[in-house]
Amino acid sequence: xxxxxxxxxxxxxxxxxxxxxxxxxxxxxxxxxxxxxxxxxxxxxxxxxxxxxxxxxxxxxxxxxxxxxxxxxxxxxxxxxxxxxxxxxxxxxxxxxxxxxxxxxxxxxxxxxxxxxxxxxxxxxxxxxxxxxxxxxxxxxxxxxxxxxxxxxxxxxxxxxxxxxxxxxxxxxxxxxxxxxxxxxxxxxxxxxxxxxxxxxxxxxxxxxxxxxxxxxxxxxxxxxxxxxxxxxxxxxxxxxxxxxxxxxxxxxxxxxxxxxxxxxxxxxxxxxxxxxxxxxxxxxxxxxxxxxxxxxxxxxxxxxxxxxxxxxxxxxxxxxxxxxxxxxxxxxxxxxxxxxxxxxxxxxxxxxxxxxxxxxxxxxxxxxxxxxxxxxxxxxxxxxxxxxxxxxxxxxxxxxxxxxxxxxxxxxxxxxxxxxxxxxxxxxxxxxxxxxxxxxxxxxxxxxxxxxxx
Numbered sequence: 001x002x003x004x005x006x007x008x009x010x011x012x013x014x015x016x017x018x019x020x021x022x023x024x025x026x027x028x029x030x031x032x033x034x035x036x037x038x039x040x041x042x043x044x045x046x047x048x049x050x051x052x053x054x055x056x057x058x059x060x061x062x063x064x065x066x067x068x069x070x071x072x073x074x075x076x077x078x079x080x081x082x083x084x085x086x087x088x089x090x091x092x093x094x095x096x097x098x099x100x101x102x103x104x105x106x107x108x109x110x111x112x113x114x115x116x117x118x119x120x121x122x123x124x125x126x127x128x129x130x131x132x133x134x135x136x137x138x139x140x141x142x143x144x145x146x147x148x149x150x151x152x153x154x155x156x157x158x159x160x161x162x163x164x165x166x167x168x169x170x171x172x173x174x175x176x177x178x179x180x181x182x183x184x185x186x187x188x189x190x191x192x193x194x195x196x197x198x199x200x201x202x203x204x205x206x207x208x209x210x211x212x213x214x215x216x217x218x219x220x221x222x223x224x225x226x227x228x229x230x231x232x233x234x235x236x237x238x239x240x241x242x243x244x245x246x247x248x249x250x251x252x253x254x255x256x257x258x259x260x261x262x263x264x265x266x267x268x269x270x271x272x273x274x275x276x277x278x279x280x281x282x283x284x285x286x287x288x289x290x291x292x293x294x295x296x297x298x299x300x301x302x303x304x305x306x307x308x309x310x311x312x313x314x315x316x317x318x319x320x321x322x323x324x325x326x327x328x329x330x331x332x333x334x335x336x337x338x339x340x341x342x343x344x345x346x347x348x349x350x351x352x353x354x355x356x357x358x359x360x361x362x363x364x365x366x367x368x369x370x371x372x373x374x375x376x377x378x379x380x381x382x383x384x385x386x387x388x389x390x391x392x393x394x395x396x397x398x399x400x401x402x403x404x405x406x407x408x409x410x411x412x413x414x415x416x417x418x419x420x421x422x423x424x425x426x427x428x429x430x431x432x433x434x435x436x437x438x439x440x441x442x443x444x445x446x447x448x449x450x451x452x453x454x455x
Contacts, residue, residue: 387413
């Protein structure tokens with residue numbers, strides 16, 4: 001039967017899949033000339049979204065994949081709020097400031113004049129931390145009458161945002177090779193890479209590749225010894241993208257934050273283990289003097305003079321509100337309980353993987369992030385890429401990727417345990433891994449379907 005028309009319009013009683021939009025291939029290169037029924041357009045787009053993977057089965061991502069109904073409702077209430085416009089939305093601005101103060105306190109900042117801001121994620125926050133390091137170094141060099149045209153940043157196996165920072169802002173990246181058997185930067189490696197042009201050292205609390213923590217306090221102690229020998233006073237920026245919302249609750253006695261005098265700034269992702277929805281990160285400085293005033297802009301065209309320090313400008317305020325709600329809702333005890341449950345689940349998975357036979361654990365989920373990383377034992381007749389392909393047939397996204405340079409002949413896999421990923425789900429993953437091992441023929445392809453790894 002044809003469509004029912006009421007004075008030339010589509011009958012609202014028509015089924016959405018019998019409307020004109022559902023009877024043709026959706027446009028991909030040109031905006032259509034006419035309008036479509038909203039129900040039909042919604043169903044057409046939703047149908048395409050079903051082709052995406054199930055986010056809860058994406059064990060490659062650090063990011064939040066579970067949000068409560070209350071979080072979703074608060075996000076909806078803030079769809080029209082531009083958080084940069086602090087004069088128009090003063091309460092959103094106040095809530096952002098509360099989050100900064102809460103995080104500074106969580107990370108043991110003793111200064112009364114600590115400063116910070118929200119960002120779109122920890123990548124932007126890391127770049128802001130790097131910019132502050134560069135500007136302070138350059139100012140000190142010029143004040144001493146020394147050249148300031150060859151800044152470098154020293155780090156270990158960092159996330160790609162630091163490579164972007166160095167390339168975008170003209171800083172030499174001195175990435176220290178990963179030693180055999182190590183899961184991150186080791187303090188004794190610093191002396192051969194730090195010099196008078198070093199703007200800072202990046203220490204990672206939750207290495208992207210292996211999920212382990214780099215020893216921030218020991219790195220600072222090595223820089224103290226280096227200063228005693230050379231006079232070089234090199235600050236630390238802690239990239240706590242993941243660990244910033246884990247260590248305070250799982251490892252409260254671990255000294256990595258502003259208790260370390262050499263730590264100038266910290267970044268973290270609210271949308272990772274901070275359990276906020278995608279789109280929020282945080283940058284916090286130990287004190288106001290650590291953030292050069294030249295980097296802060298006063299904007300007068302939003303209804304008042306507003307200081308701003310960010311790479312982005314307009315963005316929604318919902319993620320900030322959701323972060324505050326989550327801090328308020330869970331409190332320290334709630335975060336601790338969830339982090340501990342995740343760690344227990346990671347330990348369970350590590351035990352299952354170890355018992356399977358062909359794997360060697362690199363990180364067993366204890367002492368750092370709730371995650372597991374592992375490689376194949378010598379002599380295996382298949383590759384981890386083969387295993388990734390098998391697991392994908394069951395919907396699991398488990399990344400296989402090489403370690404950083406000097407260890408890039410070693411391929412590993414990583415499984416992250418997040419809020420919303422329970423022990424039952426992980427037990428199903430382990431069952432599927434065991435079945436996959438039985439299905440993979442001896443002498444698998446050994447070739448990656450897609451080079452690199454997901455973050």
